[in-house]
Ligand SMILES: C[C@@](CO)(OP(=O)(O)O)[C@H](O)COP(=O)(O)OP(=O)(O)OC[C@H]1O[C@@H](n2ccc(N)nc2=O)[C@H](O)[C@@H]1O
């Protein structure tokens with residue numbers, strides 16, 4: 150008759166160890182059988198102790214100890230892309246009582262970007278590498294660490310991680326590098342810590358870190374409204390080449406919003422269909438970037454960069470992204486954008502190519 154165990158599979162009775170009903174091979178010695186029985190008694194004692202501890206904790210109503218969740222944890226760090234955000238148009242539609250501006254913008258994500266990696270560790274740490282790392286040397290509170298703390302708080306964890314940021318994007322440059330890094334850290338730690346939050350929950354945490362962070366969770370073409378937290382899917386965009394150029398002058402976002410003058414703009418009207426890169430540029434042309442004039446006032450090099458991009462063969466539109474000073478050009482394809490990048494002054498930061506693959510599944 151099978152000797153069943155509570156909630157487990159029935160095991161056959163045997164002449165082996167009396168405690169675990171393990172059936173030793175006939176060749177096994179008496180000494181081995183004795184040692185098996187000793188092991189089993191020890192395991193039984195450990196299981197009993199654990200059950201007693203759990204029961205006592207339940208009786209006290211205490212929560213389980215704060216440790217990372219039990220989801221999948223990568224043995225090797227999976228590099229998490231943090232693609233640059235580009236505002237194809239940006240309209241300032243109003244201002245809230247707290248000083249934040251209401252926006253209407255179409256954000257896309259370039260193949261160029263930073264990279265985050267997260268490894269298991271007892272404490273939280275960040276090491277910054279890459280060509281633009283120097284600009285963050287004096288950063289007192291990197292957005293990557295702020296994102297990690299925000300996720301741990303949300304999940305009620307006391308968890309650590311050794312984070313690495315490969316900083317390729319210029320800092321304070323209107324392409325949301327810090328926001329992309331924060332969003333990538335949330336995604337990487339959501340896996341490492343097994344917190345398994347969905348995209349909508351990650352966006353909620355992201356919104357507490359900065360206006361641009363929610364859109365960077367998925368990194369797909371998205372219309373941003375409100376102060377950046379109201380996100381809606383857009384019609385499929387045609388394939389096009391994207392050139393990014395920064396004159397290597399940092400432009401802080403608050404200063405540009407402060408310098409903006411003039412009326413607010415109405416939101417854009419989105420077409421049903423955009424046939425190709427030329428039609429995309431034609432639609433975007435009148436929509437503008439309402440921060441561009443203010444940015445040029447603070448940093449005249451922005452006008453120089455826009456003129457240089459516009460003069461490249463095949464350029465369909467040249468404009469500033471976000472609060473600058475990075476500017477972008479739309480080209481018929483990736484190779485035209487790459488050629489234009491090579492033709493521009495090497496003293497500028499230039500990246501030509503296409504769009505990034507989305508970094509998270511689309512939110513329903
Ligand atoms: C302008 C945009 C357009 O995508 O991009 P960037 O130029 O930063 O890349 C964003 O709205 C920037 O978002 P983000 O850089 O996350 O801004 P936050 O850290 O939240 O805010 C920095 C400061 O910018 C101003 N700010 C930001 C967003 C907004 N909708 N209205 C504002 O007035 C506020 O002065 C705020 O104190």
Ligand SMILES: Nc1ncnc2c1ncn2[C@@H]1O[C@H](COP(=O)(O)OP(=O)(O)O)[C@@H](O)[C@H]1O
Nearest residue numbers: 291292293320321322323324325326327328330
């Ligand atoms: N990982 C990070 N990358 C860039 N900037 C960061 C980061 N962490 C904190 N910051 C701070 O955030 C500010 C905005 O950075 P960034 O996102 O690069 O600007 P923008 O949104 O204009 O492209 C920087 O001036 C810097 O002080």
